Structures are given as structure tokens and as C-alpha cells.
Amino acid sequence: MMLFATNSAYGSSTFEKLAEGGFNRTFLITMRDGFQLVARIPYPVTGPKYYAVASEVATMDFLRLSGLPIPKVYGYSPTSDNVAETEYIFMEFVKGTKLSDIWFDLEEREIESIMRQLVQLEAKMMSVSFPAGGSLYYAEDLERLALKPGIPLKDERFCIGPDMRLPLWFGRRSLLDVDRGPSSTADKSVESTLIGTANKELAYLHEFGQPLLPYRRIRRDNYQYQEQSPSDHIDNLHRYLSIASSFIPKDPSLNVFRIRHPDFQESNIIVSRLPDSSLQVVSVIDWQHAYILPTFLLASIPQRLQNHHDRISQSMTQPSLPENFDELGEAAQSNEEELHRRRLVHYHYIKSTEQFNEVHSAALADPMGVLRNRLFVHAGEPWEAETIDLKVDLIEATKNWEKLTGGGAPCPLVFDDEDVRETMKLDAALTEADDILRAAQNIVGCGEEGWVPLDHYEEAMARSKRLKEDVLAATSSAEERAEVEAHWLFDDRDEEKYM
Numbered sequence: 044m045m046l047f048a049t050n051s052a053y054g055s056s057t058f059e060k061l062a063e064g065g066f067n068r069t070f071l072i073t074m075r076d077g078f079q080l081v082a083r084i085p086y087p088v089t090g091p092k093y094y095a096v097a098s099e100v101a102t103m104d105f106l107r108l109s110g111l112p113i114p115k116v117y118g119y120s121p122t123s124d125n126v127a128e129t130e131y132i133f134m135e136f137v138k139g140t141k142l143s144d145i146w147f148d149l150e151e152r153e154i155e156s157i158m159r160q161l162v163q164l165e166a167k168m169m170s171v172s173f174p175a176g177g178s179l180y181y182a183e184d185l186e187r188l189a190l191k192p193g194i195p196l197k198d199e200r201f202c203i204g205p206d207m208r209l210p211l212w213f214g215r216r217s218l219l220d221v222d223r224g225p226s227s228t229a230d231k232s233v234e235s236t237l238i239g240t241a242n243k244e245l246a247y248l249h250e251f252g253q254p255l256l257p258y259r260r261i262r263r264d265n266y267q268y269q270e271q272s273p274s275d276h277i278d279n280l281h282r283y284l285s286i287a288s289s290f291i292p293k294d295p296s297l298n299v300f301r302i303r304h305p306d307f308q309e310s311n312i313i314v315s316r317l318p319d320s321s322l323q324v325v326s327v328i329d330w331q332h333a334y335i336l337p338t339f340l341l342a343s344i345p346q347r348l349q350n351h352h353d354r355i356s357q358s359m360t361q362p363s364l365p366e367n368f369d370e371l372g373e374a375a376q377s378n379e380e381e382l383h384r385r386r387l388v389h390y391h392y393i394k395s396t397e398q399f400n401e402v403h404s405a406a407l408a409d410p411m412g413v414l415r416n417r418l419f420v421h422a423g424e425p426w427e428a429e430t431i432d433l434k435v436d437l438i439e440a441t442k443n444w445e446k447l448t449g450g451g452a453p454c455p456l457v458f459d460d461e462d463v464r465e466t467m468k469l470d471a472a473l474t475e476a477d478d479i480l481r482a483a484q485n486i487v488g489c490g491e492e493g494w495v496p497l498d499h500y501e502e503a504m505a506r507s508k509r510l511k512e513d514v515l516a517a518t519s520s521a522e523e524r525a526e527v528e529a530h531w532l533f534d535d536r537d538e539e540k541y542m
Contacts, residue, residue: 066095066331071136079136080117084129090217092130095331096121097184098207100132102333105179105201106302109171111164112326121184137326140316143309151387153322158348158391159399160324161312165303166400173300173335175232177225178207194225206236207332208305211243213425214542219246233298233337237287240423241280248273248280248426258427258541260530261480265472268526276430282437283422285455290415290440293449297339297406305333307345340419342406350389353382359393362386411447414439427541435470438463483532486510493533507533 061069061081066089070082085092100119107113114135123129142157149157175194182202185193193202205223210216212223221243226232252273257263292298304311304327313326343349350356364383368376397404406412418440421433437456440447444454458466487506489495495503511531518524 064329072133081114081134081136083132083134091212092123093121093188094178094180094205094207094212096130096132097180098178098204098333099331101181101184101201102179102302102330103134104181105198106168106330108198109167111167112324113330114326114328137313137328138315139313139325141310142312142314142324145314146309147381147384149322149384154384154387155391155395157312157314157322157324158388159395161307162392162395162399162403164324164327165307165396165403168303169301169338169341169400169402171302173203173302175203175225176236176300176335176337177203177205177223178334179302180204203335206239206334208240208334208423209332210423210425211240215251216243216247216425219243219250221246232300233291234288236336236340237291237419238284240419241283241287244423244426245277245280248277252277252426253540255428255540256530257429259429259477259480260532260536261476261483262429262473263530264526265469265476268530271428271430273426273428276426276433279430279433279437280422282456283418283433286437286440287418287422289448289452290411290418292339292409292411292415294409296402297409298337300335301338301341301402302333302335303341304345305330308347338402338406339409339412339415342403342409342412343416344389344392344407348388348392350385353386353389356386356389359390362390411443414443414447425541431466431470431473434466438466480532483510487533489533 056075057071057073059071059073061071063069067083067085070084071079072082073079085095089095096119100116100121103113103116107115114137117133117135119132120127120130125131173196177194180193180202181200182193182195183200185202185204190205193204195202203225205225211221222235222239223243224232224235224239226235254270254272256268256270257266306329307327311327311329312324313328314322315325317323344351355362362383364379365371368379371379393407396407409415414436417432418436421436424432438458441454441456441458448454484491487495487510488499488503511527511533515524515527518527
């Protein structure tokens with residue numbers, strides 16, 4: 044595959060792979076005159092390619108024009124109808140270091156500085172308001188598809204088109220003819236956003252739903268290793284739809300449409316060391332699947348920065364190492380240092396948000412904000428043979444109905460007391476199972492989705508094998524042993540039927 048002609052003084056001199064991400068391959072191209080640029084090429088399974096490429100390019104350009112440090116796009120093609128025979132983006136190569144490469148070596152003053160800079164960038168992007176929800180596109184790119192027109196912005200080169208949130212397009216969902224926005228009437232866009240996400244999943248389950256074992260193997264024991272019907276989740280989605288319009292916040296400022304980075308993690312943040320040895324955020328990359336939502340649905344601490352389950356972080360107490368730290372063994376000190384680091388990141392993110400991002404801070408302060416966000420997220424997540432998360436949210440909504448809705452009509456949902464007790468009992472057991480999984484992942488040395496660096500793969504596989512042998516040795520029956528063998532956490536799995 045050739046992306047540039049090489050018969051000129053400006054042709055490519057070297058072409059090397061930079062990274063393999065979740066949806067794209069990234070290459071560094073060095074021209075004969077020394078000029079460098081990055082090429083992003085989606086995998087064959089990445090979809091929908093046209094929307095993904097077109098929206099990412101427009102989002103990067105729009106936010107770059109708004110003053111954010113985002114790589115400049117030199118050229119792109121949202122179709123494969125070109126010399127390279129693939130969709131692509133050519134963009135600026137930003138020199139620097141991925142924050143993930145130094146993440147675990149940061150000192151507290153550096154953590155505080157980085158959190159402050161990230162929050163200030165978020166404040167800048169969240170200061171921009173939009174007339175409706177969806178994703179950004181160039182108007183001319185959306186017009187080429189001959190679908191319904193987008194909602195134009197003041198700069199008419201840009202418009203809001205179909206929502207690129209990944210759950211709306213995951214697997215066979217991309218084949219569904221469902222409304223992914225934007226709403227044709229901006230004043231109805233908040234309600235359309237809340238309802239559309241559940242209607243998408245209902246359409247998928249009616250078309251493709253079938254009994255399945257829970258995707259998360261660690262949880263299967265709590266379901267007696269039985270396949271789960273989609274019917275319960277369908278019922279809970281209908282329950283969600285019956286209350287969705289009722290929990291729209293009464294405060295109009297929480298319903299303003301804004302944009303945030305879709306995956307604000309360390310590997311997407313580029314930093315540079317200044318002459319005074321301080322760190323500066325010089326670029327934010329990977330804007331694929333970026334979306335515009337009401338402020339109350341955007342409000343959250345980025346997943347990789349939060350430490351919600353820790354009581355010190357919950358109390359927003361200034362983190363410190365334990366007084367007896369010097370007396371602890373090496374392993375215990377290492378654990379305490381990692382916990383301290385997570386607490387520092389959480390603490391300084393919140394403190395900086397309070398100081399520099401009033402819009403986000405106000406939304407985070409909404410006592411019902413977390414519940415609204417969970418309802419929306421769990422109603423739109425791809426079904427993985429469980430409905431417990433959404434059901435727990437719905438039960439919590441009935442208990443907090445007055446606070447959630449601001450009063451008015453009574454709650455249309457009623458749950459039997461025994462049903463509530465059994466649901467909460469199952470939820471507690473699943474939380475315990477998830478804790479066991481995290482401990483196993485720490486032992487093996489892999490991330491949440493099982494990924495490990497290539498140079499750690501053999502060691503991770505060896506650790507997984509030893510862990511499995513230890514678990515098998517602790518079984519008390521042939522039946523239990525067979526269940527461990529058949530549902531081992533780190534074995535390959537057939538993901539096709541869950542897509």
C-alpha cells in the first residue's frame with residue numbers, strides 16, 4: 044500500500060508503525076526533506092468508517108480553531124475511493140512524550156500541574172455550546188451521504204450530524220436503521236438523546252437478541268452458569284423509557300450541549316519537558332467517536348483519573364502516605380505509593396475543576412447527577428447478557444424520585460420488595476466478583492480488557508497459567524473444576540455473538 048508517491052523530492056523516505064490502537068493503525072511518515080507527519084488508517088472492522096473519519100477530522104479542526112492544542116490535519120479521506128484504497132487521516136506529528144510513558148513516575152507537584160492543565164483544556168472546550176446533540180462534521184462531508192441534513196453552526200463549514208458514541212454503532216448495531224440524531228428540533232434534542240440510546244438497544248435485541256452466558260466470566264457463577272434471556276433487559280429498557288423525560292434537570296444550564304474528549308486517558312495526552320524541568324501538555328490526540336451531549340450527561344471524572352471507590356478520595360481529604368510508611372515492607376510500600384498516586388490524581392482533578400471549570404464543577408455538584416448519568420449510560424450500553432446495572436439504577440430512581448425529577452407526577456415504576464432484595468443481593472455478589480477479577484488482573488499484569496505490552500506477553504501467560512493451576516487446586520469437586528476449566532477468566536472467547 045502506497046500513501047505517497049516516492050518519485051519526487053518530497054516523497055516518503057521512511058514509513059514506520061507508531062502504534063496499534065483499538066480502532067486504527069498509526070504510522071509515522073518521514074519525507075526526504077525531513078518533514079514528518081502521522082497517518083491514521085482504520086482497521087477493516089472499524090465502523091462506520093465514513094462517519095468515524097469525517098467526524099474526527101471536523102472535530103479536530105473545530106476545536107483547534109477554538110484554541111485547543113490539537114494536531115493539524117493535512118489531508119483525509121472518509122472513503123476508500125483513492126490511490127491508497129483505504130480511509131485515512133494525515134495529520135501533524137507532535138513531538139513529545141505520551142503521558143502514559145511517565146505516568147507512574149510523576150511527583151505530586153507534577154500531578155497537580157498536569158491535572159490543572161487538563162482541567163483548563165476541558166474548561167476551554169466546555170465553554171463552547173452547541174444547538175443540539177450529536178457529533179461534529181464538515182457540512183460538505185455530511186451532504187455527500189445524501190441523508191438528513193445536519194444542524195448548521197455559526198461557522199457554516201461545520202454542522203452537527205449523527206452521534207458517534209461507540210455504543211450506538213457497536214457490532215451489528217451499525218446495521219440498524221435507528222435514529223442517532225441530531226434532532227431536527229433543537230429544543231427536543233435533550234429528550235431525543237435520552238430516548239434514542241435505549242431505542243437503539245431495543246432495536247438490536249429485537250433483531251439479534253438471543254440467550255447468552257454473561258460476557259464477564261467472573262460473574263457467571265452468580266448466574267449458576269446459565270444463559271440469560273434478553274427479555275429482562277428489554278423490560279428494564281421499557282421502564283427506563285417510561286421515566287427518561289422526567290429526569291431531565293430543571294436547571295437549564297445543565298441541559299446546554301457541550302463537548303468533551305471521548306477517551307481522556309494518559310496515552311492520548313502528549314507532554315513536553317520545559318527548560319525549568321516542568322511538564323507542559325502540548326497536545327491531545329485521538330478524537331474518534333467524540334460526541335456532543337447535555338452538560339449533565341458529560342459531567343464526570345474521566346475514568347482513568349477517578350478513584351471513586353476509595354473512602355479518602357470520596358471525602359476529598361488531602362492525600363498523604365501513612366505515618367508508618369517507612370516501617371512497611373517493600374511490597375506494602377509499593378501498594379501504598381500506588382494508592383497515594385491514585386488519590387492525588389483524583390484530588391487534584393476535582394480541586395482544579397472547582398477552580399478553573401465552573402461549568403463542569405456545577406454539574407458535578409448536582410446530587411442526582413451521578414444517577415442520571417448511570418441511567419443514561421446503562422440504558423445505552425451493548426447488552427452482554429446482564430441487566431443488573433440498569434435495574435439497580437431504576438430501583439434507585441424510584442427511591443429518589445422527588446429529588447431526581449423535582450416533584451410533579453408520581454413515579455410510574457413499582458418494584459416488589461422481594462425483587463428489590465434479590466436484586467441488591469445479586470449486585471453485591473457481582474461487585475465482590477469484580478473485585479476478585481481486578482485482583483487477578485493485577486497478579487497477571489494485564490489491563491481491564493486483557494491487554495498487555497508485547498514484551499510482557501509471555502510472562503503474563505505464564506502467570507495466568509500458574510493462577511489457573513492454583514484455583515483448580517483449591518476446587519472441592521469435579522463439577523467445580525469443570526466450571527473453572529470451561530470459564531477461565533483469561534482464555535480466548537467467541538465475541539462475535541455479543542456484537
